[in-house]
Amino acid sequence: MKKVKFVATAGLVVTLSGCASILTDDTQRINVMSSSSQKLEVEIDGRVQNAPGIITVKKENKDKTLTVKTAGCEQQIALNKEVEPTFFVNILSGGAFGSTTDYATEKMWRYQDSVEIKCVQ
Numbered sequence: 001m002k003k004v005k006f007v008a009t010a011g012l013v014v015t016l017s018g019c020a021s022i023l024t025d026d027t028q029r030i031n032v033m034s035s036s037s038q039k040l041e042v043e044i045d046g047r048v049q050n051a052p053g054i055i056t057v058k059k060e061n062k063d064k065t066l067t068v069k070t071a072g073c074e075q076q077i078a079l080n081k082e083v084e085p086t087f088f089v090n091i092l093s094g095g096a097f098g099s100t101t102d103y104a105t106e107k108m109w110r111y112q113d114s115v116e117i118k119c120v121q
Contacts, residue, residue, distance in 0.1 A: 048069070
């Protein structure tokens with residue numbers, strides 16, 4: 001009977017424990033704001049997106065550069081990777097297997113939630 005309880009409890013823990021691979025997307029949404037009211041074109045990962053507004057960035061195990069292409073606002077802004085907080089929960093609940101999965105899928109990384117572009121007018 002004790003063995004059945006142990007197996008049931010272990011199964012419940014594994015079922016209810018999550019990891020960054022399950023709990024997060026492989027992309028992140030970043031709010032890009034501007035010091036001016038003009039529309040901006042920004043490039044990241046080879047894709048041009050419009051700002052101000054929300055842009056989408058693929059999570060990867062590397063820092064990225066947001067390039068502003070609009071005249072008068074040309075600049076490059078560093079997006080530094082950091083570890084997704086859910087990764088640490090996974091280490092406690094999922095152990096080495098779950099954290100290895102998070103690392104392999106690169107979903108354990110994130111970038112800042114917002115960026116402000118300061119244009120010279």
